[in-house]
Structure formats: structure tokens, C-alpha cells
Amino acid sequence: MPQLLNSIVAVDVETTGLHSRDRIVSLGAWRLELDRSSNKLIDARFLHLIFDPGRKSHPRAEEVHGYPDWTLRHQAPFSNHLDTIRDFIEAGQIVVAHNASFDLNFIEREFVALGAQSPKIQSYCTMNAYRRAGLPGRASLNAICNEIGLKRIGTKHSALEDAWLALSVYLWLEKFPSEFMQPFSKLVSSGIPVSPTNLTAPPPVPDGPLPRRRNVKADEGATTASVNRPKRASKKAIFDELRPTAILLLEVARSDNSMIGEEADLLTLLVRSASERLAIPIDIETEQELLSELGEIELTQNLLTRAARGVYENPVARDEFPKWFAMMAKIDGDYSDSKQEAVERVKAAIKRVLPEQ
Structure with missing residues (x-):
């Protein structure tokens, strides 16, 4: 009888802000292939991408993700990676995120704005699951990670790191063996890159006002119909x-x-x-x-x-x-x-x- 495998994907996005017109700045995702008959890890892969969102980040959003506008405008747009992102996410039998409606709605809007089919997924929200379980304390990602002995390695939010933390919370909630929940710092020490793998180093920042942005397909206003x-x-x-x-x-x-x-x-x-x-x-x-x-x-x-x-x-x-x-x-x-x-x-x-x- 073949072994029962579970493929679990966890995702996180950093954005230019919270508005429906805002765009994705970076996306981090992990995919674990597990043998559930023995709870053994077969394979682990990650995806960490940065994009030109086609618009400036809100100052408070930039404080969170840490990417200045000059850096972002020299990256490839989200549209260059549609197939890669869809294939990676759809390979999971379940897609995990913390406050999943936020991350998955942003991902769906990027696909819809480009006239592309968004990933078909079954989602799992670790924030809602924690609350449903009636567990003590706040249900923010930081608070839950503190409960289970994990934390961010810096003050800025990395999409790849937050996807790993959400995945760790999922594994903890589902009572997987504790060895699956490694600190992100240990992954970095083992060679996992902190920066997005497609990051393009920008040229020196010019003196004076920055030049106008190039026109990016699916910029603000391209997302669905206007609010009535x-x-x-x-x-x-x-x-x-x-x-x-x-x-x-x-x-x-x-x-x-x-x-x-x-x-x-x-x-x-x-x-x-x-x-x-x-x-x-x-x-x-x-x-x-x-x-x-x-x-x-x-x-x-x-x-x-x-x-x-x-x-x-x-x-x-x-x-x-x-x-x-x-x-x-x-x-x-x-x-x-x-x-x-x-x-x-x-x-x-x-x-x-x-x-x-």
C-alpha cells in the first residue's frame, strides 16, 4: 500500500499598504512533503520573490518590509512570475497563512488584475485556528510564536520568515513532532538566503528628485471593478x-x-x-x-x-x-x-x- 503523503504550503506577502489598490512587494512560501504514516519529512522547498509593485509603499508599510521605493522600482513585476507562483502554491494539498484572508486576497487580486487564473487552493488560517482552539493570549503571529519558543530574527518583516513562522504554528497546532519547528535563524545558518532570490541590486540613488516610474502592467486601477x-x-x-x-x-x-x-x-x-x-x-x-x-x-x-x-x-x-x-x-x-x-x-x-x- 503506498505511503500517504501530505504536501503543505505556507505563504506570506508584504505589501505597499492595506488598501485594495495596494500591491504585493514580496512573497515568501514554503512547501513540505511529508510522509504522514511516519511523520517524516521527505522534502522541503522555498520560494522567495520580490517585485516592482508599480507604486510607492505607504511609509508605515515601508517601515515594516524595509524595501525603499528606489530598490523596488528596479525589480521585475509580479507578472513575470505568475506560473512559478501558481505552480508552487497549487502543489500544496493545503495552503497555510496567518490571517490568511489578507495574504490570499492580495495574491488573488494580482492574478485577477493580470487576467490570469488565480491558484486553486484549500486554505488554513493559523490565526483563526488558534482562536477556535480557545488557547490563551493574543492570536497575533508574534504572540503565538513567543508561546511556542520562536521569534523573528530582526525588526523588519521578511515574507519568507513569516511564512516559515506560520508553517511552524500550523505544525504546532496540528501536533506534529517538535523537530519540525526549527528557529528561522537555524535555517539561515544552514544556508537559506535572507534576501529574495530574484533581487536585482539597484544602481546608486540619483541626486535630486527620483525619475518617474516606468509604466507597470496592472498598476492601480487595474484591479477589478470600481467601488459602487x-x-x-x-x-x-x-x-x-x-x-x-x-x-x-x-x-x-x-x-x-x-x-x-x-x-x-x-x-x-x-x-x-x-x-x-x-x-x-x-x-x-x-x-x-x-x-x-x-x-x-x-x-x-x-x-x-x-x-x-x-x-x-x-x-x-x-x-x-x-x-x-x-x-x-x-x-x-x-x-x-x-x-x-x-x-x-x-x-x-x-x-x-x-x-x-
């Missing part, structure tokens, strides 16, 4: 509902100059809560657009005061704000000086709008 008027109205209603609360939470989230995954997850929950309260269903694309628009808000003291007034004047937002505020303040359990100062700024803004007793 009712959908825009629904999105605006949700945005207006959650904006005051989100501004006060963003003040705390950005206190250390960048948002971590848990803070972004909490804002996602805020978006979904507002959607449910208004009885306006939203898809993942609209959800990402809302998060992107929140991320672009520039915070000032006057804006904090107006946001505090908006929360105070909305009975539901006023009742729920202490819960959201406490959750954001306690993320990581790290009351750094900068976070404590941000918490105090929010409290001061709320105090300014309270009526005199």
Missing part, C-alpha cells in the same frame, strides 16, 4: 462611526513610532464591531480599506480633543471606549515611558471635553 456608490456610502458610515474611538486608540498604538500586529488586530476588531453595530456587512477588501484610511490619519492635540468629544457625544461609543482603551494600553504588557505618555494625553483629551461638575 452604495458601497462607498456604507464604508463612510462605518468610518464615521468608529473614527473618534480609533483616533484615541491610534495615539496609544503609535506611541513607539510604529504599530505592532496586536495593535492592528485590535483596530480590525473595532472595524468589525462598528460594522455589526450598524448592521452593515463588509467584505475583507472594505475592511482593509478602512484600516488603511485610519492609518493615514495625522494626529494632533486638537484632533484628539475633537475625537474625545465625538466619543463622549455618542452613547454607545462612550460606554464601550473604556474597554477598547484598556485593551490597547495593555498590549504587550509593556508600559514604556512613551506609551504611558500617550495614555495620559488621551486621558487629558477626555477630561477637556467632560462637562464641569
